[in-house]
Amino acid sequence: xxxxxxxxxxxxxxxxxxxxxxIAATVSGCSxxxxxxxxxxxxxxxxxxxxxxxxxxxxxxxxxRQEIGQGISSTLKLVIARELGVELKQVEVIxxxxxxxxxAKSTVGSxxxxxxxxxxxxxxxxxxxxxxxxxxxxxGTQPADVAFTGKEFVSGNGSRLSLSELAAGAxxxxxxxxxxxxTKPLQPKPTNHLPSSLPTDRIADIVTGAPxxxxxxxxxxxxxxxxxxxxxxxxxxxxxxxxxxxQDQILxxxxxxxxxxxxxxxxxxxxxxxxxxxxxxEIKEPASQDAINTSLALVEPLGxxxxxxxxxxxxxxxxxxxxxxxxxxxxxxxxxxxxxAVARWSESSGPTLEIWTGTQDAFYVRSHIAKYFGLSEEEVxxxxxxxxxxxxxxxxxxxxxxxxxxxxxxGRPVKVQWSRPxxxxxxxxxxxxxxxxxxxxxxxxxxxxxxxxxxxxxxxFTSAAMPPWMQALTSFASDPxxxxxxxxxxxxxxxxxxxxxxxxxVKTGPWRGLGAAPNNFAIETAIDQLASNKxxxxxxxxxxxxxxxxxxxxxxxxxxxxxxxxxxxxxxDRSARGIACGIYKGVTYVAVIADxxxxxxxxxxxxxxxxxxxxxxxxxxxxQVRAQIEGNLIWGxxxxxxxxxxxxxxxxxxxYLGDYQIPTxxxxxxxxxxxxxxxxxxxxxxxxxxxxxxxxxxxxxxAAFTGQPTTELPIRx
Amino acid sequence: xxxxxxGRSWQVDDTVADSPLLWVLRDELGLVGTKFGCGVGTCGxxxxxxxxxxxxxCQTTPADVAGQDVTTIEGLAGTAPNANLHPVQQAWIDHxxxxxxxxxxxxxMSAAALLAENPAPSDRDIDRDMSGNLCRCGTYARIRSAIKxxxxxxxxxxxxxxx
Numbered sequence: 001x002x003x004x005x006x007x008x009x010x011x012x013x014x015x016x017x018x019x020x021x022x023i024a025a026t027v028s029g030c031s032x033x034x035x036x037x038x039x040x041x042x043x044x045x046x047x048x049x050x051x052x053x054x055x056x057x058x059x060x061x062x063x064x065r066q067e068i069g070q071g072i073s074s075t076l077k078l079v080i081a082r083e084l085g086v087e088l089k090q091v092e093v094i095x096x097x098x099x100x101x102x103x104a105k106s107t108v109g110s111x112x113x114x115x116x117x118x119x120x121x122x123x124x125x126x127x128x129x130x131x132x133x134x135x136x137x138x139x140g141t142q143p144a145d146v147a148f149t150g151k152e153f154v155s156g157n158g159s160r161l162s163l164s165e166l167a168a169g170a171x172x173x174x175x176x177x178x179x180x181x182x183t184k185p186l187q188p189k190p191t192n193h194l195p196s197s198l199p200t201d202r203i204a205d206i207v208t209g210a211p212x213x214x215x216x217x218x219x220x221x222x223x224x225x226x227x228x229x230x231x232x233x234x235x236x237x238x239x240x241x242x243x244x245x246x247q248d249q250i251l252x253x254x255x256x257x258x259x260x261x262x263x264x265x266x267x268x269x270x271x272x273x274x275x276x277x278x279x280x281x282e283i284k285e286p287a288s289q290d291a292i293n294t295s296l297a298l299v300e301p302l303g304x305x306x307x308x309x310x311x312x313x314x315x316x317x318x319x320x321x322x323x324x325x326x327x328x329x330x331x332x333x334x335x336x337x338x339x340x341a342v343a344r345w346s347e348s349s350g351p352t353l354e355i356w357t358g359t360q361d362a363f364y365v366r367s368h369i370a371k372y373f374g375l376s377e378e379e380v381x382x383x384x385x386x387x388x389x390x391x392x393x394x395x396x397x398x399x400x401x402x403x404x405x406x407x408x409x410x411g412r413p414v415k416v417q418w419s420r421p422x423x424x425x426x427x428x429x430x431x432x433x434x435x436x437x438x439x440x441x442x443x444x445x446x447x448x449x450x451x452x453x454x455x456x457x458x459x460x461f462t463s464a465a466m467p468p469w470m471q472a473l474t475s476f477a478s479d480p481x482x483x484x485x486x487x488x489x490x491x492x493x494x495x496x497x498x499x500x501x502x503x504x505x506v507k508t509g510p511w512r513g514l515g516a517a518p519n520n521f522a523i524e525t526a527i528d529q530l531a532s533n534k535x536x537x538x539x540x541x542x543x544x545x546x547x548x549x550x551x552x553x554x555x556x557x558x559x560x561x562x563x564x565x566x567x568x569x570x571x572x573d574r575s576a577r578g579i580a581c582g583i584y585k586g587v588t589y590v591a592v593i594a595d596x597x598x599x600x601x602x603x604x605x606x607x608x609x610x611x612x613x614x615x616x617x618x619x620x621x622x623x624q625v626r627a628q629i630e631g632n633l634i635w636g637x638x639x640x641x642x643x644x645x646x647x648x649x650x651x652x653x654x655x656y657l658g659d660y661q662i663p664t665x666x667x668x669x670x671x672x673x674x675x676x677x678x679x680x681x682x683x684x685x686x687x688x689x690x691x692x693x694x695x696x697x698x699x700x701x702x703a704a705f706t707g708q709p710t711t712e713l714p715i716r717x
Numbered sequence: 718x719x720x721x722x723x724g725r726s727w728q729v730d731d732t733v734a735d736s737p738l739l740w741v742l743r744d745e746l747g748l749v750g751t752k753f754g755c756g757v758g759t760c761g762x763x764x765x766x767x768x769x770x771x772x773x774x775c776q777t778t779p780a781d782v783a784g785q786d787v788t789t790i791e792g793l794a795g796t797a798p799n800a801n802l803h804p805v806q807q808a809w810i811d812h813x814x815x816x817x818x819x820x821x822x823x824x825x826m827s828a829a830a831l832l833a834e835n836p837a838p839s840d841r842d843i844d845r846d847m848s849g850n851l852c853r854c855g856t857y858a859r860i861r862s863a864i865k866x867x868x869x870x871x872x873x874x875x876x877x878x879x880x
Binding site for chain 1: 750817
């Protein structure tokens with residue numbers, strides 16, 4: 001078998017050409033790069049930069065994927081070890097380093113296995129063939145006559161050569177111009193010495209507190225920096241005075257007419273000094289929740305909504321059986337690691353500017369910063385660190401630019417550590433949305449009419465990601481993030497789904513699952529109400545209205561019903577049960593049954609069990625897929641139980657985690673998950689699928705108890 | 718002034734005596750395993766032990782811990798070279814608890830303090846004691862299982878809550 005990593009085959013296999021952002025660039029008639037995170041195509045030779053054999057005989061995998069808690073590092077390590085036929089400890093993984101690997105696209109959208117499994121497998125095979133050929137050359141024999149023990153090569157006459165001896169003091173890199181032909185694995189598969197499942201990479205370092213995150217970086221002469229923040233959303237800084245700060249308390253101050261920052265020797269003196277900056281802010285138009293609510297109000301008819309997601313020849317007609325309005329608020333990522341970055345400028349040889357950060361897109365950070373300072377991309381190096389929770393929130397360049405600005409001003413390396421209020425007030429959030437669903441079913445329980453209109457803030461074309469002039473250019477394009485998951489999976493003879501994206505006075509952007517979490521929540525709440533309205537079992541009703549093309553979703557529903565011993569939507573005077581399902585990005589199928597205890601007197605509820613079935617095709621690392629599903633189930637729980645941001649007195653309603661309530665261990669139910677792997681089903685994403693069903697299953701249980709569908713999140717009893 | 722951290726005496730500048738211990742540990746002593754998450758004691762990422770009790774280091778100062786023993790995640794397993802992991806750390810690995818890992822040092826320190834006081838905690842005990850340690854990845858179900866395994870490993874004879 002020969003391998004020709006042609007650009008075309010890579011692209012065709014990986015779907016790396018068509019993306020929403022490419023469409024946006026076309027629509028707006030201008031190049032958005034680098035104003036938006038990188039979604040570049042993979043070039044023929046890119047994968048050759050990912051894997052090398054170090055002189056010490058350990059393979060170094062320079063991952064093109066960020067480690068954001070999704071476990072991709074250990075999963076790809078497992079794949080590489082299997083292909084090379086070596087032990088796990090012989091493969092070391094580092095997060096994207098812009099000075100080593102070719103530009104890689106953002107770690108978003110649950111694409112790491114779907115798009116990178118094949119190229120990582122192939123490059124491992126090419127490495128394998130390259131090393132075997134080199135060993136054969138050393139032995140003066142043919143590659144076919146060389147055996148590999150997992151540690152050393154053995155020739156036909158018994159001569160031995162270890163991996164480090166083969167490297168002979170210098171790393172072995174792959175050269176695409178010497179396209180290897182021998183790609184037989186170094187050792188026959190399957191490699192029984194490897195586990196079938198792995199925990200996250202560096203787990204021993206995590207439990208012992210070794211440095212892993214951007215804030216853990218220590219450099220000679222490193223000092224601390226921060227910027228002052230407005231007390232109101234959208235306020236513009238017009239004046240800043242540093243006169244009130246004692247001279248010896250700070251090392252440098254910075255003011256460029258738009259922002260003002262300080263550098264100090266310690267984090268403590270920095271925070272004290274920030275309070276002493278005298279700043280004048282101008283507020284043009286204070287943000288208000290009332291204005292946001294007004295902008296999201298749905299108007300009739302649906303035809304007024306400019307983006308059509310689904311439209312059948314016949315329009316929905318007749319008296320709807322249900323007419324449901326649902327209001328979903330802003331939500332925060334609330335990662336436990338607040339953003340942090342370290343920047344160092346250098347006048348000597350090497351890169352001009354180095355950045356250490358936890359990001360979902362190191363190349364976007366590089367590109368953004370290079371452009372800002374007028375440097376070439378090669379002059380800026382970004383060393384990715386482990387991310388303390390991504391969830392879509394680490395896709396832009398914020399704290400990295402702040403660190404670079406202050407490091408330049410101070411003339412020494414600077415760390416900027418965002419505070420928790422910075423996270424809430426300066427970060428971006430899931431936009432709020434308002435949905436109206438009208439639907440009808442006939443007496444046989446067949447869905448006949450489906451009409452879903454919604455308004456939402458932007459997810460991709462946001463004020464957080466681009467300047468106002470560019471937002472104007474994208475105004476006519478349908479925001480693909482907002483639209484995600486809006487297409488109803490059930491078949492209706494007459495259906496229409498349409499939405500409008502509305503500018504928010506709050507920075508908005510991708511949040512786990514993008515539009516799919518709120519959109520599918522609305523769909524699954526409505527379908528449950530329709531079943532109830534018709535006096536039908538919600539499981540039977542769903543199964544009856546799913547088309548054959550979604551057979552895998554039907555299977556998830558049938559299996560979850562069996563696992564949870566579903567006997568119909570039910571409620572007692574203190575507990576209830578609900579069901580929901582969904583398809584994420586057209587490829588991942590999930591169904592959830594929720595058991596909920598409800599206390600009528602206190603108006604509270606407790607989810608006691610979540611039973612989930614999940615089909616993301618072939619599973620490469622079951623432990624990490626399960627971990628992702630568990631996290632998603634909890635995110636769905638938080639979404640319906642407690643998470644809510646609003647605008648109050650011109651700013652976001654939360655500064656600390658007590659003000660914005662994410663689930664705690666006390667909220668956590670028993671969880672059981674079945675992974676369904678249909679034969680020959682390609683591996684796809686698991687990072688943000690189960691969230692589309694878990695919230696709705698819980699809400700449908702509560703609805704079974706109250707007799708009323710959920711119309712507002714979080715649920716208030 | 719002197720503070721004792723992980724069995725070792727460290728001299729810290731008097732000017733930081735009233736600063737958050739979190740920053741002293743991280744920036745002065747280089748013990749970065751203790752994490753910053755909120756600065757106001759609501760997330761638990763900065764949890765350490767002071768004389769064996771779980772304490773939020775962002776709400777504590779060097780002056781507060783003078784004369785007491787401070788333990789951070791780096792010292793939880795003991796100070797002997799090649800010391801075995803603390804049973805809670807081992808259980809965290811065995812149950813593959815961490816996802817992003819950022820909150821886990823705080824979770825482990827809280828769990829170890831809980832088990833030192835209550836060798837056989839029930840689910841309810843765990844929920845009550847660990848509710849101040851937030852994890853956004855949602856690893857809580859595994860945290861519960863890991864704490865129970867650690868409890869069994871620390872005191873196999875302890876009467877275990879079967880729930």
